[in-house]
Amino acid sequence: MTAPSRGGPAEAAPAPASAKPGSRMFASLAVRNYRYFFFGQFISNSGTWMQFVAQDWLVFHLTGSTFAVGVTTALQFLPVLLLGLFGGVVADRYPKRRILLTTQGAMGLFAAALAVLTLTDVVVVAHVYVFAFLLGLMNVFANPAIQTFVPEMVGPERVANAVSLGAVNFQSARLLGPAAAGPLIVVIGSGWAFALNALSYVAVIASLLAVRASELRPATPQRREKGQIRAGLRHVREHPELIRPIVLVGFVCTFGFNFPTLLSGFAYNVFDGGAKEFGFLTTAVGLGALAGALMSARRRSSRTVVLVGTAAAFGALEAVTALAPSVWLFGALMVLVGLLSVTFSTTANSLVQLHTDPAMRGRVMGLYMLVYTGGTPIGGPVVGWAVQHYGARAGILACGLVAVAAAAIVGLIALRAPRAGAVAGG
Structure with missing residues (x-):
């Protein structure tokens, strides 16, 4: 096996056709x-x-x-x-x-x-x-x-x-x-x-x-130079296959992934419950997320169409949960929301990793993690304000629609590109 070449996206050989699903799931x-x-x-x-x-x-x-x-x-x-x-x-x-x-x-x-x-x-x-x-x-x-x-x-x-x-x-x-x-x-x-x-x-x-x-495949350490952050940002700007997942992650995670705020609003205000209901809903999302991670581990490739599709499905389903009449139905839907959330995030992470020049990987993943987790101090108060003033149902509807809109825009841009990125994974 060879390390990714510098200067372009890393191409990886797909798993053998004879590989059993279970072996693919835990291949790493x-x-x-x-x-x-x-x-x-x-x-x-x-x-x-x-x-x-x-x-x-x-x-x-x-x-x-x-x-x-x-x-x-x-x-x-x-x-x-x-x-x-x-x-x-x-x-x-x-x-x-x-x-x-x-x-x-x-x-x-x-x-x-x-x-x-x-x-x-x-x-x-x-x-x-x-x-x-x-x-x-x-x-x-x-x-x-x-x-x-x-x-x-x-x-x-x-x-x-x-x-x-x-x-x-x-x-x-x-x-x-x-x-x-x-x-x-x-x-x-x-x-x-x-x-x-x-x-x-x-x-x-x-x-x-x-x-x-001796068994690692380390990238060559970069020397200390001026403008390294700008070089990393320029690398992302010059590669649409990196811009698309990072931008989409920014919108979906900043607004759609505010589960503590949204779930507490539903548990306490919509369904007139308490800690028990909040714990049930949190567990439902966690179980769905775990199932989504296991399913993602069986997937052989990461593709832009999967990224956009799961973002749109996640947003649409999150918006639909606003109509749930009972805590049990809402919890069941949140299992699916959790599953789609992890399918989306693992696909985005894989695409970014595999399309990045190894010499730039730290800076690109620093930007990715900034977008993935750094939006919380921004999105959390915004979503909390919306839930407080307009209710949890309106809040989760708006969060879902933001994800759908972002997926639609990124999807249209990807369709107009010469080639929508497809990268084989393990």
């Missing part, structure tokens, strides 16, 4: 380095989701304010919005494993410090704000490093599969972490949830140390 786990990294990430991701739940509960317990909880969330995403492109430059300059060892170690220390402050009963909300911001700051560098480390472990022929399995990892942890956090907080308190998260970073650090450098 056959790669030793990725297998170690996958399971280390799963343990760490579960701990991180546990901390998110404990952190939000602690802030609400300390302040009694949902606004304070929102500030905590915004502080976690703000550094990515401000510095995401610089994080991509760092990923292009330095070995990814070194970046990840540094950032994961720092995150573990932050979680341990917050655990000590909480368990000794001296924690105040300002402490939580500081550690939320520091966590976001580490993600500025960790996110593009993780995204660009995956192709170095599995090679271009398995990138699409590895991206989908990464989504399986994330969604599984998203279900397990909060499920464990709730009883843990009730029985022994938030401090121990932070302590367990700190311990979970040992797993991902151990997996990184176990990676065999």
Whole structure:
């Protein structure tokens, strides 16, 4: 197998026709380095989701304010919005494993410090704000490093599969972490949830140390030069096959993926429920997302038509949920919404990874992650304002229509292009 050539999109050989569906679904786990990294990430991701739940509960317990909880969330995403492109430059300059060892170690220390402050009963909300911001700051560098480390472990022929399995990892942890956090907080308190998260970073650090450098396919580190961020942006501008998924991700994720705001509005205001209903709806989205990730892992290729189609279907179905008369029907529809959301995001990620020059991959994925997660501080308040003033039904209808409109525009542009991008995946 050869590494992608510089100067053009990476072409990967499709899986053999005789390959069994099950073997295709977990193809990347056959790669030793990725297998170690996958399971280390799963343990760490579960701990991180546990901390998110404990952190939000602690802030609400300390302040009694949902606004304070929102500030905590915004502080976690703000550094990515401000510095995401610089994080991509760092990923292009330095070995990814070194970046990840540094950032994961720092995150573990932050979680341990917050655990000590909480368990000794001296924690105040300002402490939580500081550690939320520091966590976001580490993600500025960790996110593009993780995204660009995956192709170095599995090679271009398995990138699409590895991206989908990464989504399986994330969604599984998203279900397990909060499920464990709730009883843990009730029985022994938030401090121990932070302590367990700190311990979970040992797993991902151990997996990184176990990676065999001789089996990696690293891109050549880029020298420190002026204008590297501009060069990355110019690379994206000059390649429509990169612009299309990044622009579409920006609109869909900024507005359509605001599930906490939308689901809480439906649970509490539309269906007159409470935490039980909110938990049910959140679990429904998570189960759908996990199913979508598993289905994506079986797919052999990533295509622009799949990207646009799933974005349009996601938006249309999200808009339709505004009409759901009962919490049970709404929950069933949200399973499908979750499935389409992950199918869309894994397709977009694969297309961007495979169409990017390896020398630019860190900067391009830094931009991608900025758009993917950095829109939260913008879209969250906008969607929250719409739900507060016009109701949850109007809010989710508007979010769905934004996704449909963005998919229609990008689809029309792709049809007018000489060739709609199609890239084979693993």
